[in-house]
Amino acid sequence: xxxxxxxxxxxxxxxxxxxxxxxxxxxxxxxxxxxxxxxxxxxxxxxxxxxxxxxxxxxxxxxxxxxxxxxxxxxxxxxxxxxxxxxxxxxxxxxxxxxxxxxxxxxxxxxxxxxxxxxxxxxxxxxxxxxxxxxxxxxxxxxxxxxxxxxxxxx
Amino acid sequence: xxxxxxxxxxxxxxxxxxxxxxxxxxxxxxxxxxxxxxxxxxxxxxxxxxxxxxxxxxxxxxxxxxxxxxxxxxxxxxxxxxxxxxxxxxxxxxxxxxxxxxxxxxxxxxxxxxxxxxxxxxxxxxxxxxxxxxxxxxxxxxxxxxxxxxxxxxxxxxxxxxxxxxxxxxxxxxxxxxxxxxxxxxxxxxxxxxxxxxxxxxxxxxxxxxxxxxxxxxxxxxxxxxxxxxxxxxxxxxxxxxxxxxxxxxxxxxxxxxxxxxxxxxxxxxxxxxxxxxxxxxxxxxxxxxxxxxxxxxxxxxxxxxxxxxxxxxxxxxxxxxxxxxxxxxxxxxxxxxxxxxxxxxxxxxxxxxxxxxxxxxxxxxxxxxxxxxxxxxxxxxxxxxxxxxxxxxxxxxxxxxxxxxxxxxxxxxxxxxxxxxxxxxxxxxxxxxxxxxxxxxxxxxxxxxxxxxxxxxxxxxxxxxxxxxxxxxxxxxxxxxxxxxxxxxxxxxxxxxxxxxxxxxxxxxxxxxxxxxxxxxxx
Numbered sequence: 001x002x003x004x005x006x007x008x009x010x011x012x013x014x015x016x017x018x019x020x021x022x023x024x025x026x027x028x029x030x031x032x033x034x035x036x037x038x039x040x041x042x043x044x045x046x047x048x049x050x051x052x053x054x055x056x057x058x059x060x061x062x063x064x065x066x067x068x069x070x071x072x073x074x075x076x077x078x079x080x081x082x083x084x085x086x087x088x089x090x091x092x093x094x095x096x097x098x099x100x101x102x103x104x105x106x107x108x109x110x111x112x113x114x115x116x117x118x119x120x121x122x123x124x125x126x127x128x129x130x131x132x133x134x135x136x137x138x139x140x141x142x143x144x145x146x147x148x149x150x151x152x153x154x155x
Numbered sequence: 156x157x158x159x160x161x162x163x164x165x166x167x168x169x170x171x172x173x174x175x176x177x178x179x180x181x182x183x184x185x186x187x188x189x190x191x192x193x194x195x196x197x198x199x200x201x202x203x204x205x206x207x208x209x210x211x212x213x214x215x216x217x218x219x220x221x222x223x224x225x226x227x228x229x230x231x232x233x234x235x236x237x238x239x240x241x242x243x244x245x246x247x248x249x250x251x252x253x254x255x256x257x258x259x260x261x262x263x264x265x266x267x268x269x270x271x272x273x274x275x276x277x278x279x280x281x282x283x284x285x286x287x288x289x290x291x292x293x294x295x296x297x298x299x300x301x302x303x304x305x306x307x308x309x310x311x312x313x314x315x316x317x318x319x320x321x322x323x324x325x326x327x328x329x330x331x332x333x334x335x336x337x338x339x340x341x342x343x344x345x346x347x348x349x350x351x352x353x354x355x356x357x358x359x360x361x362x363x364x365x366x367x368x369x370x371x372x373x374x375x376x377x378x379x380x381x382x383x384x385x386x387x388x389x390x391x392x393x394x395x396x397x398x399x400x401x402x403x404x405x406x407x408x409x410x411x412x413x414x415x416x417x418x419x420x421x422x423x424x425x426x427x428x429x430x431x432x433x434x435x436x437x438x439x440x441x442x443x444x445x446x447x448x449x450x451x452x453x454x455x456x457x458x459x460x461x462x463x464x465x466x467x468x469x470x471x472x473x474x475x476x477x478x479x480x481x482x483x484x485x486x487x488x489x490x491x492x493x494x495x496x497x498x499x500x501x502x503x504x505x506x507x508x509x510x511x512x513x514x515x516x517x518x519x520x521x522x523x524x525x526x527x528x529x530x531x532x533x534x535x536x537x538x539x540x541x542x543x544x545x546x547x548x549x550x551x552x553x554x555x556x557x558x559x560x561x562x563x564x565x566x567x568x569x570x571x572x573x574x575x576x577x578x579x580x581x582x583x584x585x586x587x588x589x590x591x592x593x594x595x596x597x598x599x600x601x602x603x604x605x606x607x608x609x610x611x612x613x614x615x616x617x618x619x620x621x622x623x624x625x626x627x628x629x630x631x632x633x634x635x636x637x638x639x640x641x642x643x644x645x646x647x648x649x650x651x652x653x654x655x656x657x658x659x660x661x662x663x664x665x666x667x668x669x670x671x672x673x674x675x676x677x678x679x
Binding site: 135 | 169172340425440442501572575577580
């Protein structure tokens with residue numbers, strides 16, 4: 001569960017990586033793990049403490065898909081869009097997910113419960129189509145299995 | 156009451172994705188109910204993903220397999236006394252005799268599935284660290300000699316001779332050198348890096364140790380994609396286990412050799428699988444690719460001479476040293492020596508990992524191991540080598556699995572991923588996706604890739620909408636030429652290959668009503 005931003009704790013996270021600029025990608029991961037996204041405040045503080053410009057940090061944040069700049073829903077559902085899953089109907093599964101959640105990919109349901117995202121390969125290609133709910137991967141996901149797994153999360 | 160029995164159920168992503176944890180919970184519950192004392196071993200996967208979750212028990216000293224087991228099957232397995240090898244519809248017989256496994260030639264993956272991935276004792280007991288000991292015995296020059304003689308080529312996709320790369324780093328001037336392991340396995344249809352890191356991570360550590368010893372590096376990095384959280388957990392534990400037992404750190408096993416490894420996470424960027432983009436990312440920056448030269452072997456991580464190798468490449472080294480380069484080079488065909496861990500994916504009945512010598516045909520792999528499509532319909536196209544690999548039609552399925560034979564057909568063996576599509580696939584949609592993916596994942600450094608891919612999507616849309624067809628088809632070919640000739644790395648340079656193969660072998664999909672659906676990304 002994401003925590004409220006705390007400057008002292010943010011400093012602790014940064015120092016646990018020795019405040020080394022070459023560990024910026026790892027530091028940003030640690031921020032996402034704790035706060036679920038990278039806020040403007042975080043960019044400022046990280047830049048200050050690593051002695052980088054805000055543009056440097058912003059450049060890295062915006063390059064990588066993992067570094068969200070807005071908080072996601074309580075759960076993140078990622079459906080694989082890559083070839084192996086396409087061969088097993090991921091396009092249809094995605095359309096079903098969008099219909100049943102009432103949101104398109106890269107959006108969060110109105111109640112803030114679920115963020116639906118694309119992902120390009122989870123390495124579960126022998127059991128396509130694959131989906132990840134928070135940190136857990138599911139294989140051979142059909143519409144019925146999708147509904148069941150997403151309902152388990154109170155939606 | 157019977158004695159303690161061992162049950163093996165993998166802790167591996169594919170097995171977990173099909174419910175392995177639920178199966179384990181149910182087995183423990185049923186065990187209590189039947190008053191059986193059960194020890195559950197969470198092994199890696201044998202790679203028979205179609206049988207996951209695969210449960211094994213030991214009967215008369217032999218592992219006997221049941222699969223695919225669902226939590227609902229567990230009660231009936233106990234009723235059938237599967238702990239003693241009882242008959243049951245899910246019984247597959249002795250694991251080692253399952254043809255899918257028995258017909259393989261396992262070198263790199265020989266312990267994967269067999270052992271508890273985090274047990275140094277089991278690793279040692281099954282030949283682990285014998286490769287490193289051999290390396291110490293041969294000396295650095297001897298290791299390089301063996302590796303060159305083995306003919307091992309980079310398994311990440313580029314197929315560069317590993318021994319020559321290592322020799323270059325060994326010969327490069329400088330005190331500080333690095334081993335950078337590429338575990339950014341982003342190609343759809345591939346999972347061998349993940350399977351090894353989850354199922355036998357100590358082999359990767361051993362391979363990196365040998366690389367460090369051979370080239371004179373004392374520091375290694377593993378760059379792992381963030382989409383693999385379990386591989387991360389297992390590998391971090393493996394590093395800890397290796398350090399505790401003196402196989403990592405200072406003066407390893409009294410040899411005087413120091414080496415340690417850090418794990419770094421990628422952050423969802425496909426292009427970071429390109430070696431120079433990976434090095435940038437390892438340095439904490441955006442994954443923009445670098446110009447070459449200089450080669451990473453001369454000026455790589457932090458500007459120092461660096462061995463950049465894929466997981467499977469590094470993990471192949473220990474067994475090559477143990478069994479000898481001659482035995483390895485005797486396998487395979489032409490300049491494709493040894494074995495490759497192919498991965499069967501997509502619309503395939505028996506998906507999984509198959510480590511075999513090069514030279515078999517693609518059809519044999521797909522039919523004999525894969526058992527045809529999952530849907531039961533006809534195979535229409537097969538994409539080999541990930542999103543940058545060509546789509547092969549039926550008539551090319553008899554191509555032998557060999558780097559050069561594939562290159563001659565504008566194809567790619569790459570990282571060994573084989574993605575099968577049945578006859579419902581719309582190849583114009585697949586061609587469009589190749590360009591779309593390139594546009595999404597381009598690092599943006601060079602124009603042919605950054606802009607060419609966007610234009611590619613637009614041109615394909617116009618072709619399928621029947622706008623100026625002939626002129627636009629010609630334009631697409633020219634655009635592909637520009638991307639191939641003008642891109643800085645394989646991202647823009649190889650994206651045209653799946654596109655061109657789709658146009659060449661499946662021209663009908665770019666015409667008429669079937670084509671219209673492609674622009675919406677819908678299959679027939």
